[in-house]
Amino acid sequence: MLVIVAASTVAITAQKRRFFPDDPIWREPITQDVKNAARYEPDLAYQTIENLFLTPGDPVLGQRAKNINTVDEVPDGPYFVNRATRMTLTPAIVARAANTDNGPAPGKWTVVSAKSDGVTPGFTIRDSKNTLWFIKFDPPGWRTMATGSEVVAAKLFWAAGYHTAEYHIGALEPLNLVIGKDTRITPPGEMPRPMNHGDIEWLLQRAVRDSDGTYRVILSKAAPGRPVGRIRFDGTRADDPNDVIPHEHRRELRGYFVFAAWLNHVDAKGINSLSSLITENGRSFIRHYLLDFGSALGSAAVGPREGWEGYEALVEEPGEIGKRVLSLGFKVPVWRTQDYFQSPSIGRLPRDHSKWDPQSWWPHITNAAFRHMRPDDTFWAATKVAAISEDMIRAAVAEGRFNDGESEKFLAKAIIDRRLRILQTFLPKVNPIVDPAIDAKGRLTFRNVAVEAAVADRAPGYRALWYTFDNASDTATLVTTTEETQSPMLMPAMPAAEYIKVDIAAVGGPEAWTRPVSAYFRRNSGNWILVGFERQP
């Protein structure tokens, strides 16, 4: 097989260079000023229908992500910033996450709008510093469940690298609310009218009142900039000149599946995001935030998570329905029979995650990016999950302030157990070699992240195919082959060349590990610098 790979590599005859001097880039360029971005709120019903029954986006599946840099990573950009694996995270940093302050400024909260329908109320307020905050409550009977789950999920999505809002758990004191002079409300069945304090009392009747007269709430700070819509998972924004990669081919949006599965964020749809037009240094650009994690972990926002959530889409697979029809019901889905942990503080979660299959996880509605996801995308996401330690997870859970030791302990364990299943499932599925380098002693070093995560046994050995590489013609010429039982591997004598290429594969071990990863190095002041890395799906 290696011979075939080598031959095919040599056969690359494109007369175009593969690497630029600035490769790999770690920041997605924003070179155009976004001048005319219009606010567009996609219709939830249409999004649902489109993604349930149609297949928007590129019809050709199986393509490699197109927004990755030459070392197979996602540059910092409008959706994502490299945190886990690229910056030093600590439990304290994860606990703080996106927060830049301690919540609304002291003083009165001015209500500027209110949500009058739904199971729970909601307010939009301005604090004494005129900062806009959104306030949500727990559903009756489930104090801390929705608010706590949202905070935990937001912290962990931030650690993974996504842009999220600032979230704080707080207490709403009714007497601290004042009504803005232009604030209006539309009670169900009524016309819009000026809001009054009776409306606030009426809205708060649907919330859980604590013994001290306050209400536990989650406060999320309005994202900077002007809202211009929501994340779409296919195509590009027509009014954003910097947006040139179809979103289904963005790795961070494909990999979003893995993080959503991990945290059971079943409501991972476009409507639960925000695209904001931000102006910095005189240039406007669009940044995309993930929001609204109330339907994550054991919470379904208005009640505990239903058993099917995470196991089935909003509409089940027709073939599966047919089988269940014909079986007279005796083909029972696993979610109906498994044991659940349930408590008012965290909602409902399966008690045992040791056999959970992340690949069979379903959000309510899938999307084009999820459909285009490949094993190298899930591997990328799993490496991020691996970099979020158990202590960081416990720190994020503590931020949920569930005030229920047993439930909090269970929730942390559930997230840790699901993390392990993510790693066990997605890391060994491709050749898990990462961070290839040639050190000062002329040795090739690399890490096997699946072995490091203790989710796979060591490979019996590794084989390296050494090439000289002509960047101008994108052509590799095989020089020699070496084998070692583990990293580091001695670099053989190589002809003088600016670039070399090394294909690294396991000898033995899982079949996927025998498919080589390709590392490209450029000589720079006597050192070999990694400029390219490719992993086969």
Add this chain to the structure above:
Amino acid sequence: MILSSMRSLALCVSLFVCAAPLAAQSTRVESIAEQQAEKAKQLGVEGPSKGEQIIRRVLLSPLLSGGDGLYPWFGTVFSGTGMALGAGYFKRLENAARINIQTGFSLNNSMMVRGEAAAPELWRGMLQVDGYAQWLDARGVSFYGSGPESARAARERYDYRPFEVNATATLRPVRYVSFAGGYSFLDIDTQRDLPRLTAAEMPGIDRSLTFQVTRASLAIDWRTSPGYSTRGGYYRASVERHHEHSGQPFSFNTREFEIVQLLPLVREQFVLAGRGVMTLTTPDGGHQVPVMLAPFLGSGSTLRSFVNRRFSDRNRVLLTGEYRWRPSRYIDMALFLDAGQVAADRHDFDFSAFETSWGLGARFHGPHFNALRIEVARGREGMRLVFAGSQPF
């Protein structure tokens, strides 16, 4: 939108990774910048696609969204008159008050006009008063003779035109429990084109009757929703007095008892459902129960393999059992068995002689409502296909 996506796709083809065709640039950033500059020349407006516009304008209009306004209506004008189509207008008002107006026409030329109104709830929802007025022109209503021995071949048809004005007050003192009391003014006109049975064999036919109807009921309902539920129970006892206002001998009393029990198994993967209904009428001395108001069996929810109103008499008993399984959260399947009998006297019921129907059904539903029920039922008089918009019970 699709064009926009394809354009962008063509524009970027492997922008970051396979930027080789962009060799004219000297850096990766420059090559990407060129792509962005190219797109900047052909920007569009971010907005809904054609498909989304259609969904927004048509499917999500008040017609189908369940909100206030006009809506299409389909159902049955009167039992046995076939599928009907029509339109309605619904308006929500404060405190659960509402107005609902419907009109529909059936395939056999029957027609219905109905207006409902509910007053605002009082005492924090404990008391609600509602009412309706309904005019009906039901064509070709079937009657096969009274009693369990009636023959299918003896079918007689008549047109039935009731006009009814009703008011009902419902008190819900505690959760699940409701008391209802109501009054109706009911004016009935019937007509036959080709009479075969005598007036004695069809009490009340070919007459204009006017009833003052009073009714009361006590119900305990702990199902999750009357429209669709997988657990809970419903227990009802009701009494009704039909007083013939013009002095004709057709005054009678009705007592009806109904029990519905839903037993979920394996976290509602299966539901064992049972229903029992007993309807007993007692005419005043020297009076009779008019055929159009007499209890009957045979319909999409009672003895489903028999044609509509196949059996009719003063009393009836119906027992139904269903084994339901749930292949989807929106589809229930059911194997069912109906058994029932009509009788002139309540002591005449003979369990061993009950008529039976059995069959298989599929129900398409939401969390709180049933949208469509399709069933195949088989019994002594053959097979029948049932289409209905509601649960059988």
